[in-house]
Amino acid sequence: MTSVGTEDASADHDWEHEDKIIEPPKFAFSALSAASAEFVPKQYLKVAAEAKTEVPKADTEHIATKLEENLNLKDDEEQAEATEEEAEKAAPPAASTPEPATTVEEPHAPDAVPEEEHHEEPKEEDAGDSRQHLNVVFIGHVDAGKSTIGGQILYLSDMVDERTIQKYEREAKDKNRDSWYMAYIMDTNEEERAKGKTVEVGRAHFETEKTRFTILDAPGHKNYVPNMISGASQADVGVLVISARKGEFETGFERGGQTREHAQLAKTLGVSKLLVVVNKMDDPSVEWSKERFDEIEKKIVPFLKSCGYNTKKDVQFLPISGLFGSNMKERMTKSTCPWWDGPCLFEALDAVELPLRDPKGSFRMPLIDKFRDMGTVVMGKIESGSVRRGDTLMVMPNKAQVKVVTVYRDNDEVNYAKPGENLRIRISGVEEEDIIPGFVLSSVNRPIPAVLEFDAQLQILELLDHKAIFTAGYKAILHIHSVVEECEIMGLIHQIDPKTKKPIRKKVLFVKSGAVVVVRIQVSQLICVEKFEDFPQLGRFTLRDEGKTVAIGKVVKFPKLEGSSQN
Ligand code: GTP
Ligand code: MG
Numbered sequence: 001m002t003s004v005g006t007e008d009a010s011a012d013h014d015w016e017h018e019d020k021i022i023e024p025p026k027f028a029f030s031a032l033s034a035a036s037a038e039f040v041p042k043q044y045l046k047v048a049a050e051a052k053t054e055v056p057k058a059d060t061e062h063i064a065t066k067l068e069e070n071l072n073l074k075d076d077e078e079q080a081e082a083t084e085e086e087a088e089k090a091a092p093p094a095a096s097t098p099e100p101a102t103t104v105e106e107p108h109a110p111d112a113v114p115e116e117e118h119h120e121e122p123k124e125e126d127a128g129d130s131r132q133h134l135n136v137v138f139i140g141h142v143d144a145g146k147s148t149i150g151g152q153i154l155y156l157s158d159m160v161d162e163r164t165i166q167k168y169e170r171e172a173k174d175k176n177r178d179s180w181y182m183a184y185i186m187d188t189n190e191e192e193r194a195k196g197k198t199v200e201v202g203r204a205h206f207e208t209e210k211t212r213f214t215i216l217d218a219p220g221h222k223n224y225v226p227n228m229i230s231g232a233s234q235a236d237v238g239v240l241v242i243s244a245r246k247g248e249f250e251t252g253f254e255r256g257g258q259t260r261e262h263a264q265l266a267k268t269l270g271v272s273k274l275l276v277v278v279n280k281m282d283d284p285s286v287e288w289s290k291e292r293f294d295e296i297e298k299k300i301v302p303f304l305k306s307c308g309y310n311t312k313k314d315v316q317f318l319p320i321s322g323l324f325g326s327n328m329k330e331r332m333t334k335s336t337c338p339w340w341d342g343p344c345l346f347e348a349l350d351a352v353e354l355p356l357r358d359p360k361g362s363f364r365m366p367l368i369d370k371f372r373d374m375g376t377v378v379m380g381k382i383e384s385g386s387v388r389r390g391d392t393l394m395v396m397p398n399k400a401q402v403k404v405v406t407v408y409r410d411n412d413e414v415n416y417a418k419p420g421e422n423l424r425i426r427i428s429g430v431e432e433e434d435i436i437p438g439f440v441l442s443s444v445n446r447p448i449p450a451v452l453e454f455d456a457q458l459q460i461l462e463l464l465d466h467k468a469i470f471t472a473g474y475k476a477i478l479h480i481h482s483v484v485e486e487c488e489i490m491g492l493i494h495q496i497d498p499k500t501k502k503p504i505r506k507k508v509l510f511v512k513s514g515a516v517v518v519v520r521i522q523v524s525q526l527i528c529v530e531k532f533e534d535f536p537q538l539g540r541f542t543l544r545d546e547g548k549t550v551a552i553g554k555v556v557k558f559p560k561l562e563g564s565s566q567n
Contacts, residue, residue, distance in 0.1 A: 131207070131209075131210060131211055131212050132210065132211050132212070132354050133211065133212045133213075133214070133418075133420055133421055133422075134211055134212075134213050134214070134236050134237060134349070134352060134354065134420075135213075135214045135216065135234055135235045135236045135237070135381060135420065135422060136213055136214070136215050136216065136235060136236070136237050136238070136239055136349065137201075137215075137216040137218055137231045137232045137234070137235035137237075137238050137239070137266070137271065138150055138215065138216065138217045138218055138238075138239045138241055139218050139220075139228060139231075139232060139238055139239070139240055139241070139258075139262035139263070139266055140220055140240050140241035140242060140252065140258065140259055140262055141220050141242075141243070141248075141251065141252030141253075141257050141258040141259045141262075142197065142219075142220035142221045142222075142252075142258060143196075143197075143220065143243065143248070144220060144241040144242055144243045144248070144252060144259075144279060145183075145241055145243060145279040145280060145322040145323070146186075146198065146217055146218065146220060146239075146241045147182075147183035147185075147186040147187050147198050147202065147217050148180075148182040148183045148279075148322040148323055149239070149241060149277065149279065149320070149322035149328075149345075150183075150185065150186040150202060150204065150215055150217040151181075151182035151183055151184065151185030151186050152182050152322050152323070152325045152328060153206055153215065153328065153345075153346075154185050154186075154204055154206055155182070155185065155325070156325055156328055156329040156346075157206040157207065157208075157329070159204070159205070159206055160185055164185075165181065165182075165185075168181040168182075168184040168185065169181040171184065171193070172184060172193075175193065175194060177193075177196055179323060180193070180196050182322065182323060183196070183198075185204075186198065186202040186204065186217045187202065188202065197219065197220075197221050198217060198218070198219040198220065198221075198224075199219055199221075199224055199227070200219070200224075200227055201216050201217060201218055201219070201227050201228070201230060201231035202215075202216070202217035203215070203216055203217075203422075204217075205410040205411070208346055208349070208350050210350050211349070211350050212410065213349065214410075214422040216231040216232075216234060216235055217231075218231040218232065218262070220258050220262075221258075222256075222258060222261070222547075223547065225258075225261065225265070225544075225547070225549070226477075226479065226484065226544065228258075228262060228265065229265060229269065229479050229542060230368070230479075230482065230484075232262075232265060232266045232269045232271055233269045233270070233479075233481055233482070233537070234368070234380075234381045234422065235266075235269075235271050236271070236273070236352075236354065236355055236420065237271065237273045237274070237275065237349075237352050238263075238266045238271040238273070238274045238275070239274075239275045239277055239345075239349075240259070240262065240263055240266075240274050240275070240276045240277065241277050241279050241322075242259060242276060242277065242278050242279060242296060242300070243279055243280045244278050244279065244280050244281050244283065244286045244292050244293065244296060244319075245280045245283045245285050245286060246283075246285035246286070247285075248280070249296055253299065253300070253303075259300075260303065261549075263303070263304060263307055263309075264307045265542070265549065267307045267308050267309060268540065268542065268552045269540065269542075270536060270537050270540060272309070272314055272355075273314045273315075273352055273353075274304065274309060274314065274315045274316075275315075275316050275317075275318065275345070275348050275349065275352075276297075276300060276304075276315060276316065276317045276318075277317075277318060277319075277320055277322075277345065278292075278293050278296050278297070278317060278318070278319045278320070279320055279321065279322050280321065280322070280323070281293070281319045281320060281321050281326070281327075281337070282321040282323065282324050282326065288319070288336060288337045290339045293317075293319050296317075297317045300317075301315075316348055318340075318342055318343065318344070318345065318348055319337065319340055320344075320345055327340065327344045327345060328344055328345045328346060329344065329345075329346050330344055330346075331343070331344045331347075332344070354420070355420070357384070357418065357419035357420050358384065358385075358419065359385065359386040359418050359419055360385065360386070361384040361385045361419065362384055362385055362442070362443045362446040362448075363382070363384065363385035363386070363387060363391075363393060363441070363442055363443040364382070364383045364384040364385060364440060364441075364442055364443075364448055364530075364535060364538060365378075365380045365381065365382045365383065365387070365423070365425075365440065365441040365442070366380050366381070366383065366438070366439075366440050366481040366482040366483075366528075366538070367379065367380045367395075367435060367436075367437055367438065367439045367440065367441060367482060368380050368381075368437055368482045369437055370432055370435045370436075370437065371432065372432040373426070374426070375405060375426050375427070375428055376402075376426065376427050376428070376430055376431065376432040376435065377424050377425065377426045377427075377432075378395075378424070378425055378427060378435060378441060379422075379423070379424050379425075380422070380423065380441065380482065381420070381421065381422045381423070382417060382418070382419045382420060382421050382423065383419065383481070383535065383537045383538060384419055384535060385419060385443065386416060386417060386418045386419060387404055387407060387416070387417050387423070387425065388404070388407070388415055388416040388417075389404055389405070389406065389407055389415050389416075390403070390404060391403070391404040392404075392444055393427070393441050393442065393443065393444060394441075394442050394443070394444045394447050395427075395430055395434075395435060395439055395440075395441055395442075396439060396440045396441075396442050396447050396448050396450050396528045397439065397440075397450030397526035397527070397528055398430075398434060398435075398439070399447070400429060400430040400434065401429055401444065402427040402428060402429040402430050402441075403427065403428045403429055404425055404426075404427060405425075405426040405427060405428050406425070406426040407423060407424075407425050407426075408423060408424040408425070408426075409421055409422075409423055425441070427441075437482050438481075438482050438483035438484065438485070438527065438528070439528065440481075440528040440538075442528070448528040448529075448530060448538070449528065449529065449530065449558055450526040450527065450528050451526065451527065451528075451529060451558050451560070452522060452523055452524075452525075452526060452527075452560075453490065453520060453521065453522045453523075453558075453559055453560055454520075454521055454529060454555050454556075454557065454558050454559070455493060455518060455519070455520050455521075455555075455556050455557040455558075455559055456518070456519060456521055456541070456553040456554060456555050456556060457496075457516065457517075457518050457553060457554055457556050458516070458517055458518070458519055458543070458551045458552070458553040459516050459551060459552050459553065460511060460512070460513055460514060460515045460516070460517065460550065460551045461513065461514075461549060461550055461551055461552070462513045462514075462548075462550070463512065463513045463550055464545055464546060464548060464550065467545065468512060468513070469510045469511075469512065470489070470510060470511050470512065470515070470517075470550075470551075471489070471492065471509060471510035471511075472489055472490060472491045472492065472509075473488065473489065474488070474489040475487070475488050475489075475545075476489075476543040476544060476545045476550060476551070477543070477544045477545065478521070478523065478527075478541055478542075478543060479541055479542045479543075479544060480527070480529055480538070480539075480540070480541035480555075481529075481537065481538050483527050483528070483529070485523050485524075485525070485527055486523070486524065487521050487522060487523045487543070488521070488522050488523075489519050489520070489521060489522075490519075490520040490521065490522045491519065491520050492508045492509065492510070492511065492517055492518075492519050493508075493517075493518040493519060493520060494506075494508060494517070494518055495508045495511060495515060495516070495517045495518075496515075496516040496517065496518070498516070503518070518556065520559065529541075529555050530555065531555050531556060531557070531558070532554035532555050532556065533556075536554075539554055539555040540552070540553070540554050540555075541553055541554070541555070
């Protein structure tokens, strides 16, 4: 087990060195040691681990209904989709809020500047593979079967051989966890296998004729929600896994269950498409019952609508058995499930439409990990722009100019990679220890802003019982793309009126659960963020306190950026 409590990690940080930015993070990254040992690309690298602390019951149900509207994260069509009935159910009541006038800045057209680092126009064939690429995160309540499904996918797509499976079967049996062998493909560390719980986000690749997939297997346990956030923030599409087993669906879906929390967080983090996989359909308490499947769908749909999902356009339900691989690579036989006419999981994943991405945008790749292997290798997902071998880029916020030596996509070396790709890039010009996860590899001529302060519009969720007042001085953990950093609220700028959705001109000293408020946030060392309106994926965030999500927000303004030494 390599993860430590990142909720505390920034508090442990050596602030004295913040200006030099040479301190490696206190939180550990298992992929580091795994990957640096040999550079044969690992299939199952793990993402940043954190948050081990026992936490109070995570409950973000109240994010429901109004959450996306309040932050204007939802598109119009989706908003139209949410019915009045759902709106009434939402708690606490809050308002849709337009961009407050005082925080609006001139848009700075992030993609307007030509990318002079690219010497020639990248050619499609340089990418080495013309198939589309999709990042899929598996989310859902603990024990729903996420890792089992991930493992089964790898097995069915010939990424794991029979002998390995047999070995895992024996190993699982020895631990009295017979049925867990499929999950062992994704759960690679000892603690995960012993306890049968994913801790860190598992990472693997598989492909179909049409698509190359990166799968991110998030942990379901509530203690590891920050890891789930890290996985979901890199995903294009979510697979929400629900156990159909009697009692398990109910537990996952009740208040405080991670079915709810994960679905809500995923939407907040920009995962706008969901496949809802009703798993364990083989279980004796289910036996492929249509009634059970329908019951689950009927209960989940209104809830997903209330989270801001357009359930007609962006959500699809399907029954499967992850353990037996039914309705996964191939459609089920009628003898297994006579009533299902829909697609199997691979078909549904293949049919997901890719989000539009601009390969010519300013380059942005938040770094989730780094290690040393014949130089410095960094890992992350390209959020904007593209990269090719030989490019000159800048590691922000430490402004280190680097040269792209090698680009690895899955297990292959490529000349060119497009936005959305999950990559490992070997760079020269910077030492591995001078990079920490959360840094961003970025264009030289338009580097990502690095700030100590920013203004943000927050939707306060349910505050902790013993910290029920949100005011200047409130400290929390900020999660924004791959940054996890302690932050402090420096001041409340203005509140938003829930009825008129306009800024209230009265001075505001504190707010409570449910409020929408514009605040100034400060961190102790430079972090790289963008305004939500420019790069949504790099400008949306969550604030967590003692293991609970207390607010979600979007970056609206950089008060000190222009002409300051911060950038
Ligand atoms: P966390 O990582 O802890 O959140 O759990 P998970 O969602 O990854 O669940 P995991 O894959 O570890 O599976 C939990 C248990 O459910 C194991 O005992 C699996 O064998 C069992 N399981 C998973 N899928 C199925 C299925 O399709 N049918 C049956 N009968 N059992 C399943
Ligand atoms: Mg798991």
